[in-house]
Amino acid sequence: xxxxxxxxxxxxxxxxxxxxxxxxxxxxxxxxxxxxxxxxxxxxxxxxxxxxxxxxxxxxxxxxxxxxxxxxxxxxxxxxxxxxxxxxxxxxxxxxxxxxxxxxxxxxxxxxxxxxxxxxxxxxxxxxxxxxxxxxxxxxxxxxxxxxxxxxxxxxxxxxxxxxxxxxxxxxxxxxxxxxxxxxxxxxxxxxxxxxxxxxxxxxxxxxxxxxxxxxxxxxxxxxxxxxxxxxxxxxxxxxxxxxxxxxxxxxxxxxxxxxxxxxxxxxxxxxxxxxxxxxxxxxxxxxxxxxxxxxxxxxxxxxxxxxxxxxxxxxxxxxxxxxxxxxxxxxxxxxxxxxxxxxxxxxxxxxxxxxxxxxxxxxxxxxxxxxxxxxxxxxxxxxxxxxxxxxxxxxxxxxxxxxxxxxxxxxxxxxxxxxxxxxxxxxxxxxxxxxxxxxxxxxxxxxxxxxxxxxxxxxxxxxxxx
Amino acid sequence: xxxxxxxxxxxxxxxxxxxxxxxxxxxxxxxxxxxxxxxxxxxxxxxxxxxxxxxxxxxxxxxxxxxxxxxxxxxxxxxxxxxxxxxxxxxxxxxxxxxxxxxxxxxxxxxxxxxxxxxxxxxxxxxxxxxxxxxxxxxxxxxxxxxxxxxxxxxxxxxxxxxxxxxxxxxxxxxxxxxxxxxxxxxxxxxxxxxxxxxxxxxxxxxxxxxxxxxxxxxxxxxxxxxxxxxxxxxxxxxxxxxxxxxxxxxxxxxxxxxxxxxxxxxxxxxxxxxxxxxxxxxxxxxxxxxxxxxxxxxxxxxxxxxxxxxxxxxxxxxxxxxxxxxxxxxxxxxxxxxxxxxxxxxxxxxxxxxxxxxxxxxxxxxxxxxxxxxxxxxxxxxxxxxxxxxxxxxxxxxxxxxxxxxxxxxxxxxxxxxxxxxxxxxxxxxxxxxxxxxxxxxxxxxxxxxxxxxxxxxxxxxxxxx
Numbered sequence: 001x002x003x004x005x006x007x008x009x010x011x012x013x014x015x016x017x018x019x020x021x022x023x024x025x026x027x028x029x030x031x032x033x034x035x036x037x038x039x040x041x042x043x044x045x046x047x048x049x050x051x052x053x054x055x056x057x058x059x060x061x062x063x064x065x066x067x068x069x070x071x072x073x074x075x076x077x078x079x080x081x082x083x084x085x086x087x088x089x090x091x092x093x094x095x096x097x098x099x100x101x102x103x104x105x106x107x108x109x110x111x112x113x114x115x116x117x118x119x120x121x122x123x124x125x126x127x128x129x130x131x132x133x134x135x136x137x138x139x140x141x142x143x144x145x146x147x148x149x150x151x152x153x154x155x156x157x158x159x160x161x162x163x164x165x166x167x168x169x170x171x172x173x174x175x176x177x178x179x180x181x182x183x184x185x186x187x188x189x190x191x192x193x194x195x196x197x198x199x200x201x202x203x204x205x206x207x208x209x210x211x212x213x214x215x216x217x218x219x220x221x222x223x224x225x226x227x228x229x230x231x232x233x234x235x236x237x238x239x240x241x242x243x244x245x246x247x248x249x250x251x252x253x254x255x256x257x258x259x260x261x262x263x264x265x266x267x268x269x270x271x272x273x274x275x276x277x278x279x280x281x282x283x284x285x286x287x288x289x290x291x292x293x294x295x296x297x298x299x300x301x302x303x304x305x306x307x308x309x310x311x312x313x314x315x316x317x318x319x320x321x322x323x324x325x326x327x328x329x330x331x332x333x334x335x336x337x338x339x340x341x342x343x344x345x346x347x348x349x350x351x352x353x354x355x356x357x358x359x360x361x362x363x364x365x366x367x368x369x370x371x372x373x374x375x376x377x378x379x380x381x382x383x384x385x386x387x388x389x390x391x392x393x394x395x396x397x398x399x400x401x402x403x404x405x406x407x408x409x410x411x412x413x414x415x416x417x418x419x420x421x422x423x424x425x426x427x428x429x430x431x432x433x434x435x436x437x438x439x440x441x442x443x444x445x446x447x448x449x450x451x452x453x454x455x456x457x458x459x460x461x462x463x464x465x466x467x
Numbered sequence: 468x469x470x471x472x473x474x475x476x477x478x479x480x481x482x483x484x485x486x487x488x489x490x491x492x493x494x495x496x497x498x499x500x501x502x503x504x505x506x507x508x509x510x511x512x513x514x515x516x517x518x519x520x521x522x523x524x525x526x527x528x529x530x531x532x533x534x535x536x537x538x539x540x541x542x543x544x545x546x547x548x549x550x551x552x553x554x555x556x557x558x559x560x561x562x563x564x565x566x567x568x569x570x571x572x573x574x575x576x577x578x579x580x581x582x583x584x585x586x587x588x589x590x591x592x593x594x595x596x597x598x599x600x601x602x603x604x605x606x607x608x609x610x611x612x613x614x615x616x617x618x619x620x621x622x623x624x625x626x627x628x629x630x631x632x633x634x635x636x637x638x639x640x641x642x643x644x645x646x647x648x649x650x651x652x653x654x655x656x657x658x659x660x661x662x663x664x665x666x667x668x669x670x671x672x673x674x675x676x677x678x679x680x681x682x683x684x685x686x687x688x689x690x691x692x693x694x695x696x697x698x699x700x701x702x703x704x705x706x707x708x709x710x711x712x713x714x715x716x717x718x719x720x721x722x723x724x725x726x727x728x729x730x731x732x733x734x735x736x737x738x739x740x741x742x743x744x745x746x747x748x749x750x751x752x753x754x755x756x757x758x759x760x761x762x763x764x765x766x767x768x769x770x771x772x773x774x775x776x777x778x779x780x781x782x783x784x785x786x787x788x789x790x791x792x793x794x795x796x797x798x799x800x801x802x803x804x805x806x807x808x809x810x811x812x813x814x815x816x817x818x819x820x821x822x823x824x825x826x827x828x829x830x831x832x833x834x835x836x837x838x839x840x841x842x843x844x845x846x847x848x849x850x851x852x853x854x855x856x857x858x859x860x861x862x863x864x865x866x867x868x869x870x871x872x873x874x875x876x877x878x879x880x881x882x883x884x885x886x887x888x889x890x891x892x893x894x895x896x897x898x899x900x901x902x903x904x905x906x907x908x909x910x911x912x913x914x915x916x917x918x919x920x921x922x923x924x925x926x927x928x929x930x931x932x933x934x
Binding site for chain 2: 294309313321326332333337340343349351366373396420422449
């Protein structure tokens, strides 16, 4: 039997679920459906189907997040293809297919966006098994979600009927409300979910037929890729030369071998705060509350609180509180959150891109206070991780360890610090911070100086390729 | 001519404008009407009318706030009567009257709640001048606000007509909507504002007539008061023995000498978020926004932001964001904020009483981060101020000065620290922090230990009477 190679697409711009998601930390990295993040849940959902490790296609900027989140759930060592620029799904999947073909096998690619919720994973796995025969026979199978409402925000697929994977009659664009209602009534229309199953070779063949230039560009970018541990960095020049297109336009709508497998597994793309409200457990008043929330006569609302949020006399609102931005919106207007993000981007505000807590390959930092000539950060260093050997021209730093153990290089000396011990790094002194222990290291850094920007850093050595 | 003695009543429970106001920091201490706090604005409004310093009646817990805020605007050295328990306005004003009579004079008391907004202070002063002849002739004058709407939240005063201070025909309780509309139409009804003008002796005389027990109790509490700088601490046992009553019930509704002076000066008691919205300048969409606010298709709303608040598609809401609590309410339901505060009090949550930033006689501290065995505070010490000589049993402290100069007593040694210098206070070591300079001292304190509660403190000496 042909091997099944799950391909996790880690895309997403972080706009629609702002302020919880940000450009640097989009929704697939958030635990929106439960304890796991969405990328973790995506892997766990398919892990029982295969003995192969995940193949991931991710944005260069998210590489450490993907790797760390898969490591946390003890996923087998993944291959992570890094896109130097965004070129939509067709080239991304082409890179995955060519990569999967490299070792001589021709696995079935199970292509999965990593930011969807599926409430019934066993039913999903059953559906995948049902699609396998058609895919092994050379079909390009898409999974079509059985519609539960006359949704106007999705494209639809009309199926030809029959058992298992059905022939695709046509793909249709997002319909108006009346058309959507008709599709729902007719029963042969399904939502286009963006999940696929096909042989790697068949996808490449069909793409070669319709867009040879794309295959050539992606092939070159993979041949010239830099391999760096788990990461496969696609060559920028070659990948940039590829046309940008979705798999639907580039292949699925053109191929004669498209099939669709109906899927009734509690799927939700969590494409907005109102969609998240729908998939979240609600109290007797219809409120979905996460965190410390007090509601007085409030109904059918979604509330996410990091500190304390109190609502009085409101219906159908969304309130999302993070430590540096708060959204309050009418639940049926949450699509317009993108206007807020657009304005923040226009104004070059950090809240469009970053959370207050910023993730780094070695851990994270959170800017907990700031004044005219000082800044206070809480720094978390993962076990075994090491920051770059560095120096600052404009600031001195006090470090106080509050948890775990730090190995501090300061000029020529190397010292060990543990809880309730501190050190001082004068301006201009070369230094390095390492967590030599088995537990996370947490320290408070107090910076003093006339300029405190992140760009006042001279890196001499870096184990993450940043020097 | 008789002297005019402004009496500032600094009451307020901090409930109705939660979370901006808290029990320990109620609304008179907030700059809700502009740059000045409301207590500061109250003094500035009457300062041109008199050469006497303010006489303040305040809650014991707010004594340093009152003193500091008056000092900031260079008000002449006030006398501050401290109520050991709340007994409503009649005993508070009796204490002020007896205190004003102490030095042999018999000034006109101008009694002013310190948490109201008056947009036309000159018109207010003109009104006070108009009321003086009646008060000098022995009348107890109340100021009646010319109603601008059929308000059901205020008591009303019916006036007998005429120029200047008019005879009071009757006081009436908060009316229903229909009655309020009739009062508004008739033109002889005024809102009971809680502001008064009368001779100190006349108030005491009338109160003696109707409630001699109250006068006796307050007189004893003043005789036994502890005088401590600006503070006059009324004797607790005696003051507690006083009946609790409002000046309206205890005196104004009973005296034959009540008069009312109509007041049309842009008065607002800012008794709710919707009242604050009314008195605040609004943009073209009717939104009153303070701080960093983005509104998308939002109208007639009040928004206060300490970080960043974005609103999408909302009308008539109130959003108030502070660093440890956020309120989102329908504007016509803001009275129910008190239910939120009641729940927080019931649950013994600090957000009912304190802000994250806590004011102390020597300055303030703000708890900027906290973990299992550590806490980080930003500490501000006013110029010349000194914290108590103290010791902790369960925590060690790292101090890093980020602005100004610190004089640190640590065991036997005394050291000076300036920006970018630090010290360490081991657990159990007696220490003291002083700001010997002319600028505020700011330092970051990192506490480490197994117990970090505010009550782990042994005070050996304290210049604020807390040891």
